Amino acid sequence: MKNYIDKTLKKEIETVFAFQLNQNQYQDIKRLVFEISHRQNISTLKIINYLKINSKADKQTGRNKFFALKDSLVKLRFPLTSAHKNIDRKNIFLNKLQAPLKNNWTAQDAFRPTTLFFEKKTKGSYLINNFQKHFPNLKIKQISSLKNYIKGDKFKLSELKKPFIFIVEENHDFLKPCPCTREHLNCGYWIFNLGFGCPFDCSYCYLQQYTNSAGIILPANLDDFFYQFDKFEKKINRPIRIGTGEFCDSLALDHLTDYSAKLISYFRNKAVFFELKTKSNKIDNILSQKAASNIIISWSLNPQKIIDSEERGASGLKERLKAAKKIQKSGFKIAFHFDPIIYYKNWEKYYKNLVHQLYAEVKPPFAWISLGTLRSNRQLKPIVEQRFPKSNIFYGELFIGEDKKLRYPKFLRRIIYQKINGWIKKFDQKTPVYLCMEDKDIWKDMGNLKTRKDIETYLIKNNP
Template sequence: MKIDTLFIDKTIPLDMELNYLISQINAEPQWVDDSKTVYDFINKADDPVLKAKSTLYVTKNKGAVVKECPGTSYYTCCDYTILHTGTFCTMDCSYCILQAYFHPPVLQYFAGLETLDHALEKTFSQNKIFRIGTGEYTDSLIWEKVSLVPKFLVEKFARQNNCLLELKTKTVNIDSLLPLDHNGKTVLAWSLNTPDIISSEEKGTASLKARFEAARQAESKGYRLAFHFDPLVIYPGCEIEYKKVIQQIFEYVSSQSIVWISIGTFRFMPKLKQLIETRFKQSTICYGEFILGLDNKMRYFKPLRIKLYKEIISCIKEYAPDLLVYFCMEDEEVWEKCMGFFPAKEGELGHMLDKSAVSHCDLNYNLL
């Protein structure tokens, strides 16, 4: 994490958490009354998105700390629960929806371990399984080198029996997590893509080999793993390249350590296209055969999605027939043609994932 400018909300107490963060960032803190100073600083840059990636704003979370994934009613959702610890990212992927989601994008760190603790205790006290992740609005582990939060979360989740923590990343920032007693309650997850896409579209991320080596390290310490092929990008020869990535998964780690693999093709809000064209002039990622989906996002023409999905799923099943593979935000036709079934009932996909979480992560079987 390369931070050039550090803004801190004046209302944040200078406690152990904040002192640690300041000590890890090589930037003089600037204490501000409100977010306007931060927004103005970012917006005056020629490339506000790029500026935001090196500008950190430490503030309070003024909304819900734990909330349901937004999903959409038109495509099947996995009933994920979001732990809201921050926003935006220091890496610079051309396809990243966060560029267009926030106005302007601000790299925010929500201080307050007590706030997190209180929200999680309420969740832990409920009589159901929760799959909880911090990677919806940020990369879960960009904070590992500067914050106490990842370590706090792993240790917090280790002491309960109904919630799984998934930390999803494109980094290899796991050093502080490896020695921890995670008690089987944390899944370390990596977003994967082909080397071509990583080098051309995922600026500042770890290489594919480095991600796999980190996954192997995590497995050696007893962590369960997950992998996410999202977004799959369609380009000439992509099927062969994605199959090579799948082959490498099972060369590096055991299928028994993998809780699930998700797959989803590149989709984007129409306004993201202009941002990609402006910020990533060499990128051709938004020039495929796209149509407007029911969720008002541009999606690959459905037969193209289905063709690639079938290849991916078949390849995974060759190595691990019983491994849970699921779609992120796809419809009934895609499920039926690619998987041979559709989780039609409300919450059915979520229940499938809960069962996998329980069987891999020492959660309470009686809650299913």
């Protein structure tokens, strides 16, 4: 946060436009000026000059002066959307400015845990031994339970990525339907809840908002997960799509957890499509397994420019695609997620190139491709501002959507999906492409899929 905004802006605005800003009005103005100067790299002085010429605030009186200034700033802050439609002030999220955190921990190139905590019940588990073997200097501490540890620990956001490992016994959250988001079409996905937390540090990661402890939680009781799935399987009478990777990266720590080998041998004979979703190239354990047609290894993709600025610690694009090629060669199915797609200057050039790079490396058809534009709960934005002050992605054209999440406006999402889907279709007519967390209107552009069941059937039928 630039201090000059705090110190002088109020006085300058009040002097130039001859009125007094109340506290809420000033907060809105300060936030808009801050975001404009951040995303467009222009000074406060230039913004005030712009207001002098464009706002017509001098022709207004009382609070209308404030609205004239605010509307003018909104146009400058959201140039694309304001050229397209009138912006409803209610849909703009103007949170209080947050100073960046001091001594913020973030991901390192190679994950090196410093302390491993294990719940008493997991003593002697293979996970503890694996970590000990790989990191002989690791401090190992027994705790009565993670719940008690969290109660006694004062969590600081700056310590979110402290390299701690918690080995636990999971007793409740074994699997659940993906909650998707309200007012939007669900694809019928199920989450196999194996772990929470990630050694990578993506600026947009929603886990930042749900974490109340530093570190990564890894369950040691896989057999209980399998027992619970056996019970669940008897109740469902259709094939489903299920995977880890919602609250963790499925493979980032696989060389330490060996989860993938155990999951593949359990799920290979089940009537489900089991997906391991990653931004890593940790595929050795998978390559050591016999391929199975219902096991899908998938990669989230973004242009290298976005990986460099927003996906700290994750493998580069070339490494991800190289890993995908090896996995495809070994006989497993592969899939890709263009998610989150970020709208920025020259986005078309970069995403078109990404599609080209994908098809130059691996051969279609794939199990599926998903497309999802950047979206998040509002609470994530101040966290990102504190942890990633250089990131610009939340200063894009994001508004409060129908599900109360920050999203690009519909017209822009439509353009993005149509273009990327069009580029994909030039190479590949067979891979089913679906949208993640989108509404019925946007889905209409993608074909005749109107319900969760339609989408589920479309994805499963295209994977014989």
